[in-house]
């Protein structure tokens with residue numbers, strides 16, 4: 001993949017449809033930067049696979065929790081940057097993300113991650129057939145092409161702990177209340193998409209219990225809905 005250096009700013013752009021609009025490179029430093037100046041690194045599936053297996057080898061079963069916490073910390077840092085960007089780009093330098101439509105905010109936050117290779121998502125926010133779940137503060141996220149699950153395709157169990165932590169952190173930041181997230185279905189278990197449930201921690205504990213007992217994603221959602 002070739003990444004071009006783009007001179008000048010991106011004022012006027014709200015979305016970035018081509019990698020050339022999103023990434024900048026500095027050949028003298030050997031560095032890649034995202035459109036807002038944050039430094040990035042390009043890695044392949046073997047790196048992600050090695051990272052997860054290496055951590056699991058070192059600390060065993062708690063490796064999932066560690067990746068989850070990494071995702072949460074990433075979310076906190078990312079949302080602070082994101083809120084700044086949104087305030088200037090859409091809020092006339094006055095409105096914060098909490099004063100904007102939640103679904104719009106979430107979609108705008110995720111879009112750059114799709115360009116970076118983290119996959120495409122679908123949220124149940126605003127879906128009519130999920131009103132019962134939404135009334136309890138629960139959101140279902142469907143994720144296609146999870147970078148983690150694709151690198152560990154035959155794991156036979158949910159592996160996208162970093163994503164779950166990321167979603168937990170982002171929803172906690174936006175809702176200003178602690179939100180948990182569990183992956184109730186994963187591509188690495190043979191499913192076509194990964195499915196996550198985000199919501200109040202107490203309900204997440206129940207969902208996690210049922211999931212560990214062998215309940216499918218639909219069974220977990222039916223019990224909660």
Ligand SMILES: [Zn+2]
Pocket residue numbers: 146149158159160183185186187188194195
């Ligand atoms: Zn997954």
